[in-house]
Amino acid sequence: MIRFLVNPAAGGGRVKRHLGGIRERAAEVGAEVSVSCSGADLTAQARQAVDDGIERLVVAGGDGTMHLVVQALAETSCALGVLPMGRGNDYASSLGVPRGFSAALEFAVSHETRRIDLGRAGAEWFAFYAGAGFDSECSKTAEAHPRWWPNSVTYNIAVVRTLFAYRPPVARIEYEGGSFEGEVMFATVCNGPQFGGGMQIAPSADLTDGILDLVIVRAVGKAELLRIFPSVYRGAHVDHPAVSIHRTPWARLDFEPTMLLGSDGELVGEVGAEGVEMTVAPQALNVVSGC
Numbered sequence: 001m002i003r004f005l006v007n008p009a010a011g012g013g014r015v016k017r018h019l020g021g022i023r024e025r026a027a028e029v030g031a032e033v034s035v036s037c038s039g040a041d042l043t044a045q046a047r048q049a050v051d052d053g054i055e056r057l058v059v060a061g062g063d064g065t066m067h068l069v070v071q072a073l074a075e076t077s078c079a080l081g082v083l084p085m086g087r088g089n090d091y092a093s094s095l096g097v098p099r100g101f102s103a104a105l106e107f108a109v110s111h112e113t114r115r116i117d118l119g120r121a122g123a124e125w126f127a128f129y130a131g132a133g134f135d136s137e138c139s140k141t142a143e144a145h146p147r148w149w150p151n152s153v154t155y156n157i158a159v160v161r162t163l164f165a166y167r168p169p170v171a172r173i174e175y176e177g178g179s180f181e182g183e184v185m186f187a188t189v190c191n192g193p194q195f196g197g198g199m200q201i202a203p204s205a206d207l208t209d210g211i212l213d214l215v216i217v218r219a220v221g222k223a224e225l226l227r228i229f230p231s232v233y234r235g236a237h238v239d240h241p242a243v244s245i246h247r248t249p250w251a252r253l254d255f256e257p258t259m260l261l262g263s264d265g266e267l268v269g270e271v272g273a274e275g276v277e278m279t280v281a282p283q284a285l286n287v288v289s290g291c
Helices: 010-028 039-049 064-072 090-094 100-109 134-142 151-165 222-234
Strands: 002-006 032-036 056-061 079-084 113-119 122-125 129-133 170-175 178-190 212-218 243-248 252-258 257-261 265-273 276-288
Touching: 002 010, 002 039, 002 090, 010 032, 010 100, 039 056, 039 064, 056 064, 056 100, 056 252, 064 079, 064 090, 064 122, 064 265, 064 276, 079 090, 079 100, 113 129, 122 129, 129 134, 129 252, 134 151, 134 178, 134 257, 134 265, 151 222, 170 212, 178 252, 212 252, 212 276, 243 252, 252 265
Parallel strands: 002 032, 002 056, 056 079, 079 276
Antiparallel strands: 113 122, 113 276, 129 178, 129 257, 170 178, 170 252, 178 212, 212 243, 252 276, 257 265
């Protein structure tokens, strides 16, 4: 059985423009269409789909939408079909979802599924990353920008605006086989290779290898950060001396002062001296994937 779950707030109205097409395809396959009214409702409706024995939940929205749905689908047999309607759409890119509404819709309905790993930051599931520092502060700044702006424009402007006020926190990080303490621009634990609408933050990360990639970017000057920032889109930042990547099944991070915790396009809380434990759950999510 298939069910559609639609977030009408995603993509600055893009979902609403395609709602008719979604309903038409749903009728063809005998599926229900549920429309969410809030973030909490997205998770609740996804959990209801699991309870109802739905085999495939096709979700229309952006990365934040998918993150909320994953909280309910993790460690179940219900497959997530991604119908990308957001600004960044890293879920869609990483899972090989084709571009274009019609192609993505047909892919979500009929393509084969596979299981991928999930990460966990405390009680929060994540498919691609969770971390704190400059990147999460940029996400907070980006939230104030219009939803219809392209993700690349939004994030680049947020980088510049955040940079002027940012003060690198002190991070204390433990991971399998090592530890780190010092000022950082950010520290991010990655399950997949990209975030922020195509930035290849951990280019060697694999969604199915049972390992997380811990990316630590030590504090650098503002001019240097702006110089190396474009290289993140090619994954070339990994050669910079301030960047280190550690492959590990777990990590523990704490920050001083307290920083925002970002995960899969959502700000999900804060992390301070009490720290947050990051772990990997192999093959915890069933997804419609072309990779």
